[in-house]
Amino acid sequence: MVRAIKDEAVRTLKKDERAILLPGATRAEPWELWALGSGESARCLQVCSSPLDNRFSGKTTLALPVAQVFCLPLWLNETDSKQFAGIISLQLELRGLKPRGNEPAVFDWTVVVQEGSRTLVTVGVLPASLPEEIQAESYDLFDLSARCLPLPESTLTLWMEHDRLVFAITHGKQLLYYQTLAEERISERVLQDLTCAMTALSTQGVLAPLRGVRLWTECNPAEVASLKAVLQLPVAPDERPSPGLPSTAWKLRPGTVAAAKRAREVKRWQWRGFLIALAVYLLVIGWFACQYFLLSGKVSELRQWQGQHAKTLAMINETRATWKDLQPVVDENNYPLELLLHTAEAIPENQLHLTLFEAGGGHLRIKAEAKDFGAASKFEENLKNDPHFTGYSWDMGQPRLLPNDLAQLQITGSRETTN
Numbered sequence: 001m002v003r004a005i006k007d008e009a010v011r012t013l014k015k016d017e018r019a020i021l022l023p024g025a026t027r028a029e030p031w032e033l034w035a036l037g038s039g040e041s042a043r044c045l046q047v048c049s050s051p052l053d054n055r056f057s058g059k060t061t062l063a064l065p066v067a068q069v070f071c072l073p074l075w076l077n078e079t080d081s082k083q084f085a086g087i088i089s090l091q092l093e094l095r096g097l098k099p100r101g102n103e104p105a106v107f108d109w110t111v112v113v114q115e116g117s118r119t120l121v122t123v124g125v126l127p128a129s130l131p132e133e134i135q136a137e138s139y140d141l142f143d144l145s146a147r148c149l150p151l152p153e154s155t156l157t158l159w160m161e162h163d164r165l166v167f168a169i170t171h172g173k174q175l176l177y178y179q180t181l182a183e184e185r186i187s188e189r190v191l192q193d194l195t196c197a198m199t200a201l202s203t204q205g206v207l208a209p210l211r212g213v214r215l216w217t218e219c220n221p222a223e224v225a226s227l228k229a230v231l232q233l234p235v236a237p238d239e240r241p242s243p244g245l246p247s248t249a250w251k252l253r254p255g256t257v258a259a260a261k262r263a264r265e266v267k268r269w270q271w272r273g274f275l276i277a278l279a280v281y282l283l284v285i286g287w288f289a290c291q292y293f294l295l296s297g298k299v300s301e302l303r304q305w306q307g308q309h310a311k312t313l314a315m316i317n318e319t320r321a322t323w324k325d326l327q328p329v330v331d332e333n334n335y336p337l338e339l340l341l342h343t344a345e346a347i348p349e350n351q352l353h354l355t356l357f358e359a360g361g362g363h364l365r366i367k368a369e370a371k372d373f374g375a376a377s378k379f380e381e382n383l384k385n386d387p388h389f390t391g392y393s394w395d396m397g398q399p400r401l402l403p404n405d406l407a408q409l410q411i412t413g414s415r416e417t418t419n
Contacts, residue, residue, distance in 0.1 A: 013045065019060040020243050021051055023145050025160035025217070033060070034243050042242035050133045057138040061245060063145040064252060066166040067180040068130060070097065072123040073112070073206045079119055084109060088123055099128045099255075108250035110147075112174040112206075120206055122175055126252055135254045137264075142252040146178045148243040152214050156194075156233070158186075159216035159240050165190060169201070171208050177201055186223035191230045198231070216240035334415070339364060342389065346382035351375035364392070364413035369406045373399055376409045383411070391416050 013019055017037045024030045029047040033054055036042050048054060051062055072095070076087050088109060092098050098105045106126040113120045124144050146168045151157050158167045165181040179197055181190045201207035212234040213227060219237065228235045306313065336359040343357065343366060352375050356367035370376040376399045384394055392413045399407040 013056045013059060017059070018245065019045065019054075019056050020063055020148055020245065021054055021057075021060050021139075022063045022148060022243050023065040023161040025163075025240075027163050030162055036243075036245060042244060051136045051139070052133055057136065058140070060139060061141040061143055061148070061249070062134070062136065062139040063143055063148045063243070064126075064134060065161050065180075066144070066146055066168075066178050067161065067164065068127070068134060069144050069178075069252065070125040070127060071178050072097070072125060073177055073201065073204065074121050074123055075205065076119045076121060077117065079114055079117060081111070084119070084121065088121070092123075092125060097125050103128075103255055106252060106255055108252055110174060110248070110250075112171045112176055120171070122177065124250055124252060126254060130254050130256075135256045137257050139257075141249055142254065142257075143246065143250045144178070144252065147175060147246045147250065150241050150244060151175060152211075154208060154211045155214050156198075156210055156212075156231070157214040157216060160184065165217070167194065167197075169198075169207070169210070171206075176206065176208075186219055186227055191226060194227075195230060212236060214238055334359075334362070336360070338388075342386055343383070346379060346386055348375050348378045348382070352379050362415040364411075366411045366413075367409070368411075369402070369408050370399065371406065373407050376407050379409075380411060383413070389413065 013035055014037060017035050020034045020036060020042075022032045022034060024032050024047065031048050031051060031054075033045045033048065033056065034042045035045050045056070046054075051057070054060055072092075074088065074091060076084060078084065078087060088107065089098070089105060092105050092107065107123055109121045109123045111119055111121055145161065146166070149157075149159075149168075151168055151170050153170055153173050156167055156169050158165055160166070161180070163184050165184055165186070166178065167181065168178040169176045177197070179193075181193050183190050198207060210233055213231060213236070215224070215227075215235060215237040216239065219227075224235050224237065339359045340357055343354070343364075347354070347368075350371075352368050352370040354366065354368045356365065358365040368376075368379065370379065376396075380394060380396045383389055383392075392415050394411060394413045396409060396411040399409040402408050
């Protein structure tokens, strides 16, 4: 069941607005959706039967009912806020308020006051089990309903949530304590519960003097009188004001919601990984397909060219085959001119000139006249060190001195052959 407010102008949420889904006073209209705009007063958009009916849940803070969040005021012997989480977690474990197993406790806190080396905090703790409608995964923020109401300073305030009275106590401007009462009217049992709660807070040393009691619900004169007589405080009936977001949000996301969001995030990244892998695979396949078509085109061009030059290719192949057949008997590295070229390169510059060069059958016969015996020896050494003459054995007799002081020499070289 969703009942929209009659005024058509307030049925939608503006772009720059957030909303609060607040527990209603009765179970007939259990949830109220309030729009909060900058510089504007809060306005009620709709009344719905469940948080699941809120079509603006993505931009809404779900204010959990007082009955669903346990309250624990604590004095901590510490002023460093970085240490509070560990100390509070240990206190919850000592009081048996941590879930069984490895699941961490879901809690948050507000600093009420600091005195010397200690700090008074109000801790809100989620129980291990919650109604299914509250564990709505579409909400990003979960807070406490009492923190979303402008509670008067140093006052005990009572109002209705889901057909039951709830109350909150403030220490100055800060929320100190909150609790759900057993009944919907101010009865003897309710008065007894209020007295017990205030006595316990006084015993713990956390309750400061109160200015009075504020009633945000309809009460008859007899109920007001009994409340005033028991608590010994002035009582002022009033209408419940419009809600607003607290300056600092509590992080009270239920564990099942957090786990579901983590699971969705893991699946989202897995899906992204699959899509990336698929994209890479398709790119690789596309690259290979592109290379295949390019190579196919080149092969077709080559075949076309081959067909156009078939006669020329046939002649080249025949010539190549002929040279291959002649290879055993033709050694281009031992042509006489090739040997003469390398012999001339071995001559020391301006030190020797050839008078005879004969080559054939793997033998060389060289005659020359050198400037002196040193030039003759240098020539023979160059021949032996020339890589082209690898496999040759050399024989040079003693050079003969001529009347013109030149040294006449004769060198023979033989190439080793293998059968």
